[in-house]
Amino acid sequence: MRNFTFLSILIATSFFAFSFKSFPDKNRSIDKAIVSYEEVTVNTTAINAFFKKYPKLKKYQKDVEDIYKAKQYKSIWYDDKSITELGALLYQKVNVLKDQGIEDKMPYKDVIDEAFNESDNIDPPHIDTELLLTSMYVFYASNVYSGVDPATLKKIGWFLPAKSISYARILDSLIVDSDRLNEDDYLLFKQYYKLQDALKKYRKIEKDGLWQKITIDSATYKDMRPDDTAIAIKQIRNRLFVVGDLNRDTGSDIYDEELMLGIMKYKKRYNLKLNYVITRDHINQMNEPIGKRIRTIMLNMERCRWIPTKLARAQEFVMVNIPSFRLFYVKNDKIDLVSDIFVGNRMNETVIFSGNMDRIVFSPYWNVPNSIVQNELKSQIASNKNYLAEHNMEWNGGKVRQKPGPKNSLGLVKFMFPNPNDIYMHDTPAKTLFDFENRTFSHGCINVKEARQLALHILKDDPDWPVDKIDKAMSGEKETTCMLKNKIPVYIGYFTCWVQEDGEIHFYPDVYGRDESLDKLLYSSDALTMKD
Template identity: 40%
Template sequence: MQKTICFIVLVGIWGCRESNNRSTINRKKDSISKVVSDAARDIAGNFSDQNTLHFSPGQLSAFFTRYDSLRLFQNDLNKFYTTRNYAFAWYNDTGALTEQASHLYMRLENLPEEGLNVVLPYKRTLDSLININNGQAIEQKSETELLLTSLYFFFAQKVWGGLEENATQQIDWLMPRKKLSYSALLDSMLKPGNNTSTVKEPVYRQYNLLKEYLKKYKALPPDNITINLPGNKAVRPGDTSPMIGQLRKKLFLLGDLPSAQDTASTTYDSTLLTAVKRFQRRHGMTPDGIAGGAMVRELNIPLQQRIEKIMVNMERNRWLPTDVRGRYLAVNIPEFVLHAYNDDSLLWNMNVVVGKDVNKTVIFAGTISQIVFSPYWNVPASILKKEILPGIQKNPNYLESHHMEKFGTGVRQKPGPWNSLGAVKFLFPNSHSIYLHDTPSKSLFQESKRAFSHGCIRVAEPKNLAMYMLREDPTWTEARITNAMKSEKEQYVAIKNPMPVYITYFTAWVDRQGDLNFREDIYKRDAQLANLLMKH
């Protein structure tokens, strides 16, 4: 199976986008048919070891005449069975269905568990053919064989591949998509003696974690609990109120309060405090233990909306690589956090500020190759027109008072503590004019929701990030980095080993403590994706 890594910032006063005329990034369409075709020639002879049951090539055309809804996979099946000399893949030499066939049938039967609202084509026919397996004539075995293979490709497309790349680009997901050979995976599944339960599925690890929570949330009883604050006042430890009883029941329902025995009391005790803080952490709030309006609004979101959010984020996980190696950075926009990883190990986190809704941070991937200490800020044309030029008309000393100067046909702000980019920026070439950078507006990092920038990503600990990026260069000591950040002279530094950075968008995930997290859909992308899933 081909595996490719395809995963993963403001201004103080005005914004961070600098003027440039770079061309739009090229987008490559990910075609399931193409990857299947590329892999088909490599898989001959690796499936069932039987060589007595065959069907004629003409039966393929006849099959798709009857099963027209699966015609999308006709070329895939033609190439697949040509390499096998039209030998059956789902039957053994005694003419019985293999264990792998039963496994696939089970997965097809439980398709809703995969977080999809799709209807399995020809389900009744498949059920009938499987149930009469022992008494099947050779014609029925052929029909079952071709139906299973077609539905395998259907399953692989929907569950492991997700929406086509041209659809995800419509909702501004511009990161490269994973490339997979579903035929190669089928090869692995069907090898004689292989235990299909141990075959690693081509989905990012978060997918199956969310899948387990989807099952739990669908199994929850109807949620008729609505929380109302007494007198619109927040509830604190030590308070007593009938509302606290409802709060306990809700938190028990959601798994934050561990025992049903803890739901009876109407007093805010230490057990409830632990549950409230856990809920707050899972939803990106300050875990202060005070149940106020923001927490109540989260508590009152209907379970069905939570289920839909889990399903939407399962879809996003279908697009990510299954295996990532080396060091990289990943920014999750709705979480307002930058994560540093080595392989699958989380090294550290850092708060960030991302673009506000009108200046959305773009979802894409790049490679940080340069650090700029004490940078100039080249004022974007839009800000120059809307703010700088009107300011100059009102005040002839506007540029000087803002530490700016004319530069070519534009204006730039000089390096120094006043600079909107702060003391350092981290460059990764891209057509979106986006980068990571420092900021003089430090107080915003204390906010629980941090969408304030013009699109770039402000980092809370720029010096630590610079030290991390330059850790392999012994000439860049902490003292030298500190001095470079305090200088008023711009300095570019090339990174010896450029580091991938992935800017992602997930509003639900399972953290390393095993807790399900939700975040606000700050760019209103969940509904867009949910609508696309319904259409496909």
């Protein structure tokens, strides 16, 4: 039977219930429960007996065994006559697992509660508590630090490098520094903690009942513009104040200059065309339940769990986020260039994977994929014998290719990172397509609006490729290849919300329906039952 003081329970509960990032001062330990001493003996016999007694934890047995082998079968959670401070902190973390965007439940949580509950006289055997806490640690670490297993990730089409972690090594680090249980950039992608703050904010909005519906008459609705007056404008103003796009709510029903600034901020966060018009589609978007926003944040926290943190620590890399239709070139831990892009359509979805850019090809040929020849060009060639010549194309070894030039479908430069999907980044002559909000137009490749600038930024420290040489190579006269001296990692990801450097959360369209499928995988009643 554990015997915490009332004050220590109050302190621990306050810290974990109201501030995920708050932790007790390192020099002040949580009071430990004093018990009649019972030596804890861990061995394979005890472990086998434990998992027979608690069969719902069976899937954690191998990990538990590996941890105790690494610890030479010594007790982890007992310090003389009490559960360690780390054990108490881990228990509190599992009590507020919802703050991590996780709805899974720890099996036999009621038995673990008994070890920390001073109001009853039930005290589980110490060997049970010891192994329950180790199982609880594996449960917590697998849910928070790992997420979906690598095999499942491949099934859902996520081919970025899989994270590999050791529960034993993580536990060692937590024993040395329990603050790492609160935040650890070597275990979780930094974006995770930013999304966690956003989750807390949106849940508070939901709890306080501040997400009020914006009322319009669908039959008579007209787009709203500056200087218009409407009840809906007053409601929109309140919504923008609640989410932080406005600093105050004046209660005015006039579309004034202050609201104009708030609308621009809102549209920027939702990747919408930047103008002052408020359409019915915008109202419908604002009227989506706040629960949908919360779920979107939770789903993207899960995606962050899959990212090996070392990826973001690379000195130089390119990140493509499909739903935001943007590319980021990062160098020396700073965003060096941002460019709009367009990606594959629903019939030719851009694959979520990574590669290493090894060369830049200026004024490239476009070797037309056979599928496009068969499905699109064949009929055109049959009906117009001059079709290839009119489109600057030619036969080459039994295949069709488009010659270099300003009208080449790849534009004037392409960025190659060899991969089995035959996906790469390239320029495009179809610049007007970047004016659309939803940019799913390609056959799978990534079309880059600022392709020339990307080449300049990548090669700016290479004395062999000055600006004038790059411009000449991009003249469209002949294909020229630049082999990079250092390969650059390219990560193509899928995040439907993202917290920017300024702390503002942006939401993006689920263009490939990935949120819906991931939601079913993680949060459907069947999925939660399978986890128990």
